[in-house]
Amino acid sequence: MQLNDLSAHELTQKLRQREVSAVEILNASLKRIHAVDGRPGSLDAGDITPQDEQTLHAFITLTEDRARQQAEAVDHKLAQGEDPGPLAGVPFTVKDIYCVQGTSSTAASKILANFTAPYTATPVARMEAAGAIMLGKVNLDEFAYGSSTESSAFQPASRNPWDTSRVPGGSSGGSAVSVAAGEAALSIGTDTAGSIRQPAAFCGTVGLKPTYGRVSRYGLIAFGSSLDCPGPIARNITDTAMMLNVISGPDHRDNTAAVLPPENFLEKLEAGVKGMRIGLSPDYFQISIPDPQTGEYHLQALPQEMEARVRQTAALLESLGAVIVDDVPMPNSRYGVSVYFVISRVEAASNLNRFDGVKYGYRTPGKLNDLDKMYRASRGEGFGLQPKLRILMGMYVSAAQFSAQYYQRALKVRAMIRRDFEQAFDKSGKYQVDALLTPTTPTTAFPIGDVYGDSVLMQYADQFTVPANHAGVPAISIPAGFDAHGLPIGVQLLGPDFSEASLLRIGRAYEIATAEEAWRQVKPQVLH
Amino acid sequence: MTEKISIETFDHLVELAALALSEDEAAYLRRELNHQLDAVNELAAIPLDEDLPLTAHGISYTAATSPAMRKDEWLPGENPEAIIAQVPQTDAGFIIVPDIPHTDLDEPHAA
Numbered sequence: 001m002q003l004n005d006l007s008a009h010e011l012t013q014k015l016r017q018r019e020v021s022a023v024e025i026l027n028a029s030l031k032r033i034h035a036v037d038g039r040p041g042s043l044d045a046g047d048i049t050p051q052d053e054q055t056l057h058a059f060i061t062l063t064e065d066r067a068r069q070q071a072e073a074v075d076h077k078l079a080q081g082e083d084p085g086p087l088a089g090v091p092f093t094v095k096d097i098y099c100v101q102g103t104s105s106t107a108a109s110k111i112l113a114n115f116t117a118p119y120t121a122t123p124v125a126r127m128e129a130a131g132a133i134m135l136g137k138v139n140l141d142e143f144a145y146g147s148s149t150e151s152s153a154f155q156p157a158s159r160n161p162w163d164t165s166r167v168p169g170g171s172s173g174g175s176a177v178s179v180a181a182g183e184a185a186l187s188i189g190t191d192t193a194g195s196i197r198q199p200a201a202f203c204g205t206v207g208l209k210p211t212y213g214r215v216s217r218y219g220l221i222a223f224g225s226s227l228d229c230p231g232p233i234a235r236n237i238t239d240t241a242m243m244l245n246v247i248s249g250p251d252h253r254d255n256t257a258a259v260l261p262p263e264n265f266l267e268k269l270e271a272g273v274k275g276m277r278i279g280l281s282p283d284y285f286q287i288s289i290p291d292p293q294t295g296e297y298h299l300q301a302l303p304q305e306m307e308a309r310v311r312q313t314a315a316l317l318e319s320l321g322a323v324i325v326d327d328v329p330m331p332n333s334r335y336g337v338s339v340y341f342v343i344s345r346v347e348a349a350s351n352l353n354r355f356d357g358v359k360y361g362y363r364t365p366g367k368l369n370d371l372d373k374m375y376r377a378s379r380g381e382g383f384g385l386q387p388k389l390r391i392l393m394g395m396y397v398s399a400a401q402f403s404a405q406y407y408q409r410a411l412k413v414r415a416m417i418r419r420d421f422e423q424a425f426d427k428s429g430k431y432q433v434d435a436l437l438t439p440t441t442p443t444t445a446f447p448i449g450d451v452y453g454d455s456v457l458m459q460y461a462d463q464f465t466v467p468a469n470h471a472g473v474p475a476i477s478i479p480a481g482f483d484a485h486g487l488p489i490g491v492q493l494l495g496p497d498f499s500e501a502s503l504l505r506i507g508r509a510y511e512i513a514t515a516e517e518a519w520r521q522v523k524p525q526v527l528h
Numbered sequence: 529m530t531e532k533i534s535i536e537t538f539d540h541l542v543e544l545a546a547l548a549l550s551e552d553e554a555a556y557l558r559r560e561l562n563h564q565l566d567a568v569n570e571l572a573a574i575p576l577d578e579d580l581p582l583t584a585h586g587i588s589y590t591a592a593t594s595p596a597m598r599k600d601e602w603l604p605g606e607n608p609e610a611i612i613a614q615v616p617q618t619d620a621g622f623i624i625v626p627d628i629p630h631t632d633l634d635e636p637h638a639a
């Protein structure tokens with residue numbers, strides 16, 4: 001097996017046992033990147049070539065020199081007999097929504113294309129302090145607005161390693177691609193409505209949205225400040241737990257980073273699921289589709305394959321000693337997308353106000369004699385369509401004459417979505433489940449160009465993931481095989497506040513029980 | 529599709545948002561906004577309990593889980609040179625921008 005395809009925990013073990021050096025691991029990553037990634041995303045991409053269509057374009061900026069310095073430092077520490085850190089030598093990528101000092105930090109937008117971050121985001125700084133090697137910044141939907149990575153201003157956008165004619169999902173598309181294709185062992189993404197879990201599902205990796213407040217958001221270019229969660233993407237559960245150990249914890253620079261007793265997410269990872277209560281909800285086995293003409297909702301059944309995979313997973317967990325609790329009602333989860341259209345847009349509009357061409361980022365080159373015109377031209381020229389759409393929607397639903405009808409109402413429905421989770425998990429309630437098991441997404445990866453442009457349909461890709469962002473609860477997507485077209489299917493586990501250890505434990509039990517299954521040996525198309 | 533956002537309202541929003549749009553962009557954005565509003569309108573029909581709080585966060589913060597407020601003392605900013613280096617136009621540590629818009633008042637103010 002190639003170095004690239006080893007897990008993070010195996011790599012760091014081999015490194016400590018001096019079987020391989022950090023520089024050798026880095027060289028293997030770079031070789032894989034050069035083999036499969038093609039040209040990185042850029043602003044002046046020109047036409048997409050047939051060659052582009054066969055390669056992955058996970059990267060916006062490869063930081064090779066920086067990575068080499070880090071790798072040499074790790075090897076040096078080891079040679080000196082010093083501890084190089086729990087993730088020593090492990091190559092990782094960073095969604096380009098994080099500021100990393102001295103690197104281009106673009107949010108995949110023209111408005112930040114020329115921005116070099118003067119500081120490093122806390123979760124990334126923690127990875128580097130743990131000895132991990134940052135390979136570069138990977139592509140995403142512009143400002144994290146989207147579920148396919150297609151809206152990036154840096155084209156070609158990333159492609160799915162299992163079928164390069166399909167999207168990798170989004171907004172953390174580059175993150176999921178770089179891990180699925182063995183370019184890196186880990187990636188740090190963000191999840192605001194499913195932006196870690198959905199691309200993880202589409203690309204066959206593990207993706208964890210921690211509890212809101214579990215990981216500091218300092219240095220994250222903000223989208224929805226009450227929804228954004230930094231989190232890990234990895235190829236297996238143990239790596240995910242290792243990474244969560246490193247990035248989580250309080251931060252005096254982010255007053256929404258919760259102060260909690262220290263926790264080791266590896267400690268009870270293999271404790272198994274005996275006696276754990278895992279709920280299935282009928283509300284997560286149907287899809288809400290808005291009619292494009294009338295705007296009315298139709299509820300239709302989840303595609304057979306997706307439902308079957310969740311039920312098979314439940315049956316397997318039951319055979320391992322879990323108790324499956326059917327019919328857990330989650331009646332307000334279906335409002336998750338419409339609530340999200342309101343709340344996330346209000347927060348996005350507010351967070352995008354700072355991009356005005358004054359202190360950093362894009363300023364219109366035209367010589368204007370009026371500051372107001374400068375703001376408008378800079379923002380008009382710098383932002384893509386998706387940010388503009390969110391700003392305008394945010395302004396509308398929070399405007400004084402509409403805010404009771406939209407924004408305040410949405411905040412109340414958010415309370416109802418949250419309450420469903422509290423009732424499901426309540427240890428003195430009717431269901432008392434430790435976790436809910438649901439599909440991650442309504443479909444597997446869709447073809448590039450199929451959905452983009454229809455902003456409503458695109459948002460509905462997140463209908464099973466967004467409730468966790470409203471409620472703040474942790475949720476993980478784990479790979480659970482493939483559909484009839486050979487595309488990855490993910491299943492999702494959701495748990496009470498700060499129950500990541502429990503979700504990882506269930507995921508690990510499932511992983512161990514399916515370790516010998518044929519589907520785990522299948523490699524992405526791009527690696528054939 | 530309901531036409532909630534008229535061209536007039538749309539133009540007002542663009543004004544508030546400090547954006548400048550091409551005609552094609554404006555047409556696409558207005559159409560998508562109305563399309564999204566159709567999705568949002570299902571919220572109107574949901575019966576709400578009177579006692580439901582406005583929930584800005586899913587997770588509650590307690591005194592124990594919230595970080596302590598820091599001392600109100602001045603600390604130097606980190607790395608100001610790197611921050612100033614990002615400014616599009618500077619002069620001697622000042623940020624240079626065009627002048628603010630001026631409006632002539634038609635009538636003199638009352639004293």
